[in-house]
Amino acid sequence: MTPTVDLAVIGGGVVGMALADAWLARNPGDRVVVYDKEKHFAAHASGRNSGVLHAGFYYAPDSLKARLTRDGNRMLREFCLERGVPLRETGKVVVTTSEEQLPALDTLYERGRANGVTLEMTDEAGIRELEPLARTVERGLWSPNTAVSSPAGVVIALAQRVQERGGRVVLDSAATGAAPGWVMSATEGRVAAGHVINAAGLYADTVAHWFGFGRDYRMLPFKGLYWYGTWEPGRLRRHVYPVPDARNPFLGVHLTVTVDGRAKIGPTAIPALWREDYGGVKGMRGREVWDVLRTYPRFLRSPHHDVPGLVRTEMPKYFRKYLVSQAAALVPSVRPADFTIKGKPGVRAQLLHVPTGKLEMDFVVEGDERSTHMLNAVSPAWTSSLAVADYVVERITR
Numbered sequence: 001m002t003p004t005v006d007l008a009v010i011g012g013g014v015v016g017m018a019l020a021d022a023w024l025a026r027n028p029g030d031r032v033v034v035y036d037k038e039k040h041f042a043a044h045a046s047g048r049n050s051g052v053l054h055a056g057f058y059y060a061p062d063s064l065k066a067r068l069t070r071d072g073n074r075m076l077r078e079f080c081l082e083r084g085v086p087l088r089e090t091g092k093v094v095v096t097t098s099e100e101q102l103p104a105l106d107t108l109y110e111r112g113r114a115n116g117v118t119l120e121m122t123d124e125a126g127i128r129e130l131e132p133l134a135r136t137v138e139r140g141l142w143s144p145n146t147a148v149s150s151p152a153g154v155v156i157a158l159a160q161r162v163q164e165r166g167g168r169v170v171l172d173s174a175a176t177g178a179a180p181g182w183v184m185s186a187t188e189g190r191v192a193a194g195h196v197i198n199a200a201g202l203y204a205d206t207v208a209h210w211f212g213f214g215r216d217y218r219m220l221p222f223k224g225l226y227w228y229g230t231w232e233p234g235r236l237r238r239h240v241y242p243v244p245d246a247r248n249p250f251l252g253v254h255l256t257v258t259v260d261g262r263a264k265i266g267p268t269a270i271p272a273l274w275r276e277d278y279g280g281v282k283g284m285r286g287r288e289v290w291d292v293l294r295t296y297p298r299f300l301r302s303p304h305h306d307v308p309g310l311v312r313t314e315m316p317k318y319f320r321k322y323l324v325s326q327a328a329a330l331v332p333s334v335r336p337a338d339f340t341i342k343g344k345p346g347v348r349a350q351l352l353h354v355p356t357g358k359l360e361m362d363f364v365v366e367g368d369e370r371s372t373h374m375l376n377a378v379s380p381a382w383t384s385s386l387a388v389a390d391y392v393v394e395r396i397t398r
């Protein structure tokens, strides 16, 4: 007999888990199942990110990211405290490396205020007092609500809460097909589902296409590399970020503090050739490489981004010494000899809007009464996940 569930979630990263959790909180007693294709939790972006709880000041005030990051930051903090997931209150400074960056810093400050985020403008001495290792030119920003936690720890704690609420989490079970009303699971066969949520991260576009959604989008994966420092834990106290280029969706090379106090540099935003391109040839699929190669030219010709600038600044970051030298512009005591431990790379599930050639900057949710598709769950969807889940589940009509 075909098993029947009220909700089937494809993808058990932080977004899929948060959605299952929010659904069960609103519909206790419903039969909910989460399928993930991997054998362990947080195998992809949710376990390979910086673990930074962003405050929400980068994003356009009318965007989903602005609202859901501000609220998600508060909700994730509460969740970590309630479930005993480690949380480190680092705060963050945003620094400039030249006077030319001051207007962009002012814009960032105004954005933060428009987004209802606590943010302070301070001077060189103020930055030094907050983070003695950082330097800025004239002014810098202080974000007290930026913090850090354990990326995988959050996913595991969410999976536990889903199970406590009566949901099932099935690992090592890829969804090999789906359509309105059913999902084909590698371990459970064809499962009838009242509603299907697609939270498949790097494969969210593929799964959405099964349902006829997300037709205008194609995945353009970007790889993030990290290098850890050998500094004693606690030497760097705050996250230190540059002023980003507003035309591109990436924040630039920064230094973060991990939840256990280690300093780390990265991530880069280097083109990846296939979706799970973490190094070597593992996970390489010819079809994916072909898709990526035919999608990049569309992006390279895009009038919406500073593509030549992005290529010029990002490609050399393949080289550790160059990457570290970029970080040294923010924290002068950083030396290549101290940042030699390679971190686990992550790949951003960045979507390209094919008709316009524009990298999608906001979260995109498509769907109808039978299915919902979480497209472009890029940074900071880990921070925003609980708020995203509330927002989405409230809008699903059954």
Ligand SMILES: Cc1cc2nc3c(=O)[nH]c(=O)nc-3n(C[C@H](O)[C@H](O)[C@H](O)COP(=O)(O)OP(=O)(O)OC[C@H]3O[C@@H](n4cnc5c(N)ncnc54)[C@H](O)[C@@H]3O)c2cc1C
Residues within 6 Å of the ligand: 010, 011, 012, 013, 014, 015, 016, 035, 036, 037, 038, 042, 043, 044, 045, 046, 047, 048, 049, 050, 051, 052, 053, 054, 173, 174, 175, 176, 199, 200, 201, 202, 203, 223, 224, 225, 267, 345, 346, 347, 348, 349, 377, 378, 379, 380, 381, 382, 383, 384
């Ligand atoms: C380098 C990097 C740094 C980042 N830093 C931060 C940060 O500091 N703060 C922040 O807030 N965000 C950050 N992000 C963004 C954040 O990691 C993501 O937005 C978030 O993890 C997305 O979660 P997800 O559940 O959508 O994706 P994922 O974690 O990728 O989960 C998707 C899941 O779907 C599964 N799946 C895929 N296809 C199938 C299928 N057919 N059947 C079953 N399962 C399937 C996969 O196995 C995977 O577990 C960063 C991202 C990267 C790449």
